[in-house]
Amino acid sequence: xxxxxxxxxxxxxxxxxxxxxxxxxxxxxxxxxxxxxxxxxxxxxxxxxxxxxxxxxxxxxxxxxxxxxxxxxxxxxxxxxxxxxxxxxxxxxxxxxxxxxxxxxxxxxxxxxxxxxxxxxxxxxxxxxxxxxxxxxxxxxxxxxxxxxxxxxxxxxxxxxxxxxxxxxxxxxxxxxxxxxxxxxxxxxxxxxxxxxxxxxxxxxxxxxxxxxxxxxxxxxxxxxxxxxxxxxxxxxxxxxxxxxxxxxxxxxxxxxxxxxxxxxxxxxxxxxxxxxxxxxxxxxxxxxxxxxxxxxxxxxxxxxxxxxxxxxxxxxxxxxxxxxxxxxxxxxxxxxxxxxxxxxxxxxxxxxxxxxxxxxxxxxxxxxxxxxxxxxxxxxxxxxxxxx
Amino acid sequence: xxxxxxxxxxxxxxxxxxxxxxxxxxxxxxxxxxxxxxxxxxxxxxxxxxxxxxxxxxxxxxxxxxxxxxxxxxxxxxxxxxxxxxxxxxxxxxxxxxxxxxxxxxxxxxxxxxxxxxxxxxxxxxxxxxxxxxxxxxxxxxxxxxxxxxxxxxxxxxxxxxxxxxxx
Amino acid sequence: xxxxxxxxxxxxxxxxxxxxxxxxxxxxxxxxxxxxxxxxxxxxxxxxxxxxxxxxxxxxxxxxxxxxxxxxxxxxxxxxxxxxxxxxxxxxxxxxxxxxxxxxxxxxxxxxxxxxxxxxxxxxxxxxxxxxxxxxxxxxxxxxxxxxxxxxxxxxxxxxxxxxxxxxxxxxxxxxxxxxxxxxxxxxxxxxxxxxxxxxxxxxxxxxxxxxxxxxxxxxxxxxxxxxxxxxxxxxxxxxxxxxxxxxxxxxxxxxxxxxxxxxx
Numbered sequence: 001x002x003x004x005x006x007x008x009x010x011x012x013x014x015x016x017x018x019x020x021x022x023x024x025x026x027x028x029x030x031x032x033x034x035x036x037x038x039x040x041x042x043x044x045x046x047x048x049x050x051x052x053x054x055x056x057x058x059x060x061x062x063x064x065x066x067x068x069x070x071x072x073x074x075x076x077x078x079x080x081x082x083x084x085x086x087x088x089x090x091x092x093x094x095x096x097x098x099x100x101x102x103x104x105x106x107x108x109x110x111x112x113x114x115x116x117x118x119x120x121x122x123x124x125x126x127x128x129x130x131x132x133x134x135x136x137x138x139x140x141x142x143x144x145x146x147x148x149x150x151x152x153x154x155x156x157x158x159x160x161x162x163x164x165x166x167x168x169x170x171x172x173x174x175x176x177x178x179x180x181x182x183x184x185x186x187x188x189x190x191x192x193x194x195x196x197x198x199x200x201x202x203x204x205x206x207x208x209x210x211x212x213x214x215x216x217x218x219x220x221x222x223x224x225x226x227x228x229x230x231x232x233x234x235x236x237x238x239x240x241x242x243x244x245x246x247x248x249x250x251x252x253x254x255x256x257x258x259x260x261x262x263x264x265x266x267x268x269x270x271x272x273x274x275x276x277x278x279x280x281x282x283x284x285x286x287x288x289x290x291x292x293x294x295x296x297x298x299x300x301x302x303x304x305x306x307x308x309x310x311x312x313x314x315x316x317x318x319x320x321x322x323x324x325x326x327x328x329x330x331x332x333x334x335x336x337x338x339x340x341x342x343x344x345x346x347x348x349x350x351x352x353x354x355x356x357x358x359x360x361x362x363x364x365x366x367x368x369x370x371x372x373x374x375x376x377x378x379x380x381x382x383x384x385x386x387x388x389x
Numbered sequence: 390x391x392x393x394x395x396x397x398x399x400x401x402x403x404x405x406x407x408x409x410x411x412x413x414x415x416x417x418x419x420x421x422x423x424x425x426x427x428x429x430x431x432x433x434x435x436x437x438x439x440x441x442x443x444x445x446x447x448x449x450x451x452x453x454x455x456x457x458x459x460x461x462x463x464x465x466x467x468x469x470x471x472x473x474x475x476x477x478x479x480x481x482x483x484x485x486x487x488x489x490x491x492x493x494x495x496x497x498x499x500x501x502x503x504x505x506x507x508x509x510x511x512x513x514x515x516x517x518x519x520x521x522x523x524x525x526x527x528x529x530x531x532x533x534x535x536x537x538x539x540x541x542x543x544x545x546x547x548x549x550x551x552x553x554x555x556x557x
Numbered sequence: 558x559x560x561x562x563x564x565x566x567x568x569x570x571x572x573x574x575x576x577x578x579x580x581x582x583x584x585x586x587x588x589x590x591x592x593x594x595x596x597x598x599x600x601x602x603x604x605x606x607x608x609x610x611x612x613x614x615x616x617x618x619x620x621x622x623x624x625x626x627x628x629x630x631x632x633x634x635x636x637x638x639x640x641x642x643x644x645x646x647x648x649x650x651x652x653x654x655x656x657x658x659x660x661x662x663x664x665x666x667x668x669x670x671x672x673x674x675x676x677x678x679x680x681x682x683x684x685x686x687x688x689x690x691x692x693x694x695x696x697x698x699x700x701x702x703x704x705x706x707x708x709x710x711x712x713x714x715x716x717x718x719x720x721x722x723x724x725x726x727x728x729x730x731x732x733x734x735x736x737x738x739x740x741x742x743x744x745x746x747x748x749x750x751x752x753x754x755x756x757x758x759x760x761x762x763x764x765x766x767x768x769x770x771x772x773x774x775x776x777x778x779x780x781x782x783x784x785x786x787x788x789x790x791x792x793x794x795x796x797x798x799x800x801x802x803x804x805x806x807x808x809x810x811x812x813x814x815x816x817x818x819x820x821x822x
Binding site: 086 | 709730
C-alpha cells in the first residue's frame with residue numbers, strides 16, 4: 001500500500017559508518033576469540049589446546065595491533081585520535097575505548113612476553129649482532145631463566161590470562177555496546193547486542209585459529225594435532241549454537257512484539273539485507289557449518305583425521321564469512337533505513353575509495369602478515385627446536 | 390624477592406610510560422578546557438565570532454530607502470529582501486563597502502516558490518494555478534512573466550490602485 | 558549646503574554604507590561569562606552588573622517554536638541557513654518536509670533537497686485530504702544523546718541550552734550522527750567534523766534572530782527566550798497545546814511544534 005513512499009531524512013542520504021566500521025568489530029572479534037582459546041589452555045588447563053596455546057596468543061596480539069587501523073582510516077581527523085585519551089568524555093561509550101584498548105594491550109603483551117621469555121633469552125644467548133640486540137631488548141636485558149623464575153612466570157601468566165578474559169570480553173562486549181546503546185536506532189538498540197557480539201567474536205576467533213593452525217602445519221609439513229582440532233570443533237559448535245540462538249532471539253523478539261520498528265526492520269531483513277542476512281548470515285554461514293560441525297562432533301569416532309580436518313576447515317571458513325556478514329548486517333543494516341522509518345538507501349562500497357573494498361582487504365591481510373612476522377620473531381610452535389641464526 | 394628483576398624492569402617501563410603520558414597530556418589539553426564544562430571554553434567565543442551574513446530588511450533600507458518604503462507598505466512587507474535577492478554580505482561587506490551587485494531573479498519560479506498552488510499550503514495563503522491565472526503552464530512562462538502585472542516589492546494590484554486613487 | 562551638493566548619489570550611498578554598517582553589522586561582543594568556579598550568587602551579581610552592556614549567557618534560555626499550520630513550504634529558511642552557515646550542498650542544518658495524507662491513510666512524504674528550492678507540484682493521482690509542511694532542525698534537546706556519546710567533549714551544551722560542536726576538537730567519528738534520532742547531524746564533507754544547527758549562535762548572541770526565523774515570511778518559525786517575561790514564544794508555550802518530535806525517546810527537545818500530526822516523527 002505504501003510502496004510509493006521512500007522518504008529519508010535529507011541528512012540520512014549518506015552512510016556515515018562505512019565498511020571500515022564493519023572491519024573494526026570483525027578484527028577485535030578475532031582478538032577476543034583467539035585470546036579465549038589461549039585462556040582455555042593457560043587458565044582452564046585444556047591440554048588439547050597446548051599445540052596452539054602460544055600461537056593463539058600471537059594471533060590475538062597481531063590482530064590487536066591492527067585493530068585501530070580501520071578506525072583511524074574512518075575518522076574525519078585521525079590526527080586528533082588521541083583526543084579520546086587526552087579528554088575522554090566518559091558519558092560516551094566510545095571514550096572507554098582508549099583505556100580498554102590500552103589495558104588489554106598491556107595485559108596481552110605482558111602475557112606474550114612472559115610466555116615467550118625463556119625462548120627470547122635462549123635466542124638472545126644463541127644469536128649475534130643485531131639479532132642479539134633485538135632479543136636482548138625484548139628480554140629487557142634480564143637473562144634469568146632459572147627454574148624458580150620460570151615457575152614464577154608461569155604463575156603470573158595464569159593471573160594475566162585470568163585478567164585477560166574479562167578484559168577481552170569487555171573489549172568486545174563494549175564494541176557491541178557501542179551499537180546496543182544507541183536508542184535512536186531500533187536495529188541496534190538492544191541489550192542483547194554486546195552478548196551477540198561477544199559470542200560471535202569467539203566463533204570467529206576459534207574459526208580463524210582452526211584455519212591458521214591447519215595452514216601453518218601444512219606449511220611447516222608437520223602433523224595436525226587431532227586432539228586439538230577435535231577440541232576446537234567442539235567449542236566452535238557450542239559457541240555457534242549460542243550465537244545463532246541469540247541472533248534469532250533478537251529478531252524473533254522484534255517480530256513478536258510487532259513494535260513500531262518492526263515496520264522498518266521486516267522489509268530491511270527481507271529486502272535490503274536478504275542476501276547478506278538470510279543467505280549469508282543464516283543459511284550459508286550458520287546452518288551449513290552447524291550441520292558440518294555437528295557431524296564432526298557427533299560422529300567423531302567414525303572419522304579419519306583428514307576428513308575431520310577438512311570438515312572443520314570448511315565450517316570455519318564459512319563461519320568467518322558468517323561473522324563478517326553479521327557485522328555487515330548490524331553496521332550497514334542499521335544505517336540503510338532512514339531514521340524517518342519510511343525509506344531505505346543502499347550502500348555498495350567502491351573498490352578504490354578511502355574506505356573502500358581494497359582498503360578493507362589490505363586491513364584484513366595486514367594482521368595476517370603481522371602474524372607471520374611475529375611467528376618469525378617468536379616461533380610459537382614448540383617442535384621447532386633448532387636454533388635460529 | 391629473588392628472580393623478580395625482569396618484573397621490575399617491565400614495571401618501570403609501564404610506570405614510565407604512564408608518567409610520560411600524563412606529562413604529555415598535560416600540554417595537550419587546551420587551557421580553556423573545562424572552564425565552563427566538559428568542553429573547550431574558548432569555542433564559545435569562536436562560535437560567536439562567526440560573521441553575520443544576512444542583515445534583514447532593515448539593513449537594506451539605509452541605502453534603498455525608496456524600495457524599502459514601497460516594500461514595507463505592501464503585502465510583501467513580511468517577505469525578506471534577501472529571500473528574493475541574496476545575502477547582504479555578498480553585496481556589502483563588513484566595513485560597509487560595496488562588494489558586488491545583488492542578483493535579481495526575475496523568473497516566475499521565484500514567485501511560484503511561494504505562490505504555486507499546493508495542497509500542503511495553508512488554504513488562506515494566496516496561491517495561483519498558472520494555467521488559470523495566465524493560461525499557460527509553468528514551463529511555458531518567460532522570465533519576468535509575473536512582473537508584467539505585479540510589482541515584486543508591492544505585488545497587490547488592488548492596493549496599488551487604491552494608492553493611485555488617493556493620489557489622484 | 559555646498560558639501561552636500563557635491564556628494565554624488567553613488568558616494569552618498571557608499572558613505573551611507575559605512576555609517577549603516579556600524580549599526581547594521583554588530584561587532585563581535587565579548588562573552589561575559591561568569592567564572593565556572595565562582596559561586597552562584599557571585600555569578601548572579603556579575604550577571605546583574607554586566608547585563609546592560611555585553612551578552613550574558615546566564616540571562617537566556619532559548620526555545621524554538623514551529624507552527625506547521627503557517628508554513629507555506631517556500632524553503633526560504635533552508636536557503637537562508639545554507640547561506641548564513643555555509644552549509645555544504647546536499648547537507649542540511651534545517652530542512653522542510655512535505656506530508657500528504659489521503660483518506661485511506663496513505664502517507665506521502667518528501668523533502669527534495671531538503672526543500673532548499675521550494676516544492677513542486679507532484680503526485681497528480683494522489684488524493685490528499687490532509688497535507689502540510691513540517692520544518693525540521695536540531696531540537697537542541699535537554700537530554701541529548703549526541704552530547705552523551707561524544708567521546709572527546711567536542712559536543713557540548715551551553716548555559717543557554719544550545720547544543721554546539723567544537724570543530725577543532727571533533728575527531729569526526731560520527732557517533733553523534735548515529736545517536737541523533739532526528740537526523741539533524743551530519744559529517745561536514747569539507748571540515749570532516751560533525752556539523753549541525755547552532756540556532757545561529759553567532760547571530761543570537763548579537764541580539765539577532767536565527768537566519769531561518771528571519772527568512773520565514775509567515776511567522777511559522779519563532780525563536781524565543783524563556784527567561785524573558787514578555788517573550789512571545791514563552792507565552793505561547795504556556796497557553797497553547799504543543800507537541801514535540803519523538804517524545805518517546807525522552808530527549809526533551811526544545812523545538813516545539815504547533816499542529817503536529819501523528820505521522821510526523
